[in-house]
Amino acid sequence: MAAPNEVTFRLSRRRSSVPRARALLHAVLGSWGAGPDALQTGELVLSELVTNALRVRVPSDRLVGVRIARLVDEGLLRLEVSDAGDGKPEVRQPGEDETGGRGLQLVEAMAHRWGYEARACGIGKIVWAELKVPGLAPERDGIEVAAVAVRAGQRVRVWGAWHVVRSVGMERSSSDGGRDTLVLELGEGPALRIDSTAPLTV
Structure with a gap:
């Protein structure tokens, strides 16, 4: 709210x-x-x-x-x-x-x-x-970008709240056709693992 x-x-x-x-x-x-x-x-x-x-x-x-x-x-x-x-x-x-x-x-x-x-x-x-x-001034609602475009220091909206991105990493899966999984270490809570092409609000 x-x-x-x-x-x-x-x-x-x-x-x-x-x-x-x-x-x-x-x-x-x-x-x-x-x-x-x-x-x-x-x-x-x-x-x-x-x-x-x-x-x-x-x-x-x-x-x-x-x-x-x-x-x-x-x-x-x-x-x-x-x-x-x-x-x-x-x-x-x-x-x-x-x-x-x-x-x-x-x-x-x-x-x-x-x-x-x-x-x-x-x-x-x-x-x-x-x-x-x-x-x-109120926070902007944010803009939607591909997860791969997110950088450390930005804020992303996940799990119903804004979180600061501390670091960005990449994991390549040997299964699932070798697709890349983006790993975002957040200021609070567990790391977010998401497909690099999935949309995120920043």
């Missing part, structure tokens, strides 16, 4: 929600095949957005909403954080002695674009940021 293109969840209004949001994002991006740079940038931006939402003055029982989405056609990761508070998020220019107030500066510097909008329910707002992460 293909991974979904978006994940949503809610967080309670407590400091521990920031690392929880990072951990959930890490798990989602891992399932989408994101690299370490995308993980680090995404976690940093989401941390700032969640931290800002937690600072907004709202009734204590109001939760913070998070939406993580991949816009595959554009190669973008979209992070949304919603809260029930009023106000307009603005990039501040804190003084040198101030220890805070730089969250949206960081978001602006790291995001491809960012902004905010009113929530559909009419209460509160959604602050969002989009990051360029081309690797989030």
Whole structure:
């Protein structure tokens, strides 16, 4: 089953929600095949957005909403954080002695674009940021080639899953008219033995 293109969840209004949001994002991006740079940038931006939402003055029982989405056609990761508070998020220019107030500066510097909008329910707002992460594009279904054309390092779809080919070998059978059997050593599981002319998806 293909991974979904978006994940949503809610967080309670407590400091521990920031690392929880990072951990959930890490798990989602891992399932989408994101690299370490995308993980680090995404976690940093989401941390700032969640931290800002937690600072907004709202009734204590109001939760913070998070939406993580991949816009595959554009190669973008979209992070949304919603809260029930009023106000307009603005990039501040804190003084040198101030220890805070730089969250949206960081978001602006790291995001491809960012902004905010009113929530559909009419209460509160959604602050969002989009990051360029081309690797989030969905995997192609692959192309079909003769098994003999497969090379080490490629991925082949066998037994209902994708497997990395570690090495390619050939066995010639003394029986069966001396036909060649291709032997693919895979990253996981047993070796695949297949007629060299049989089709494989790579």
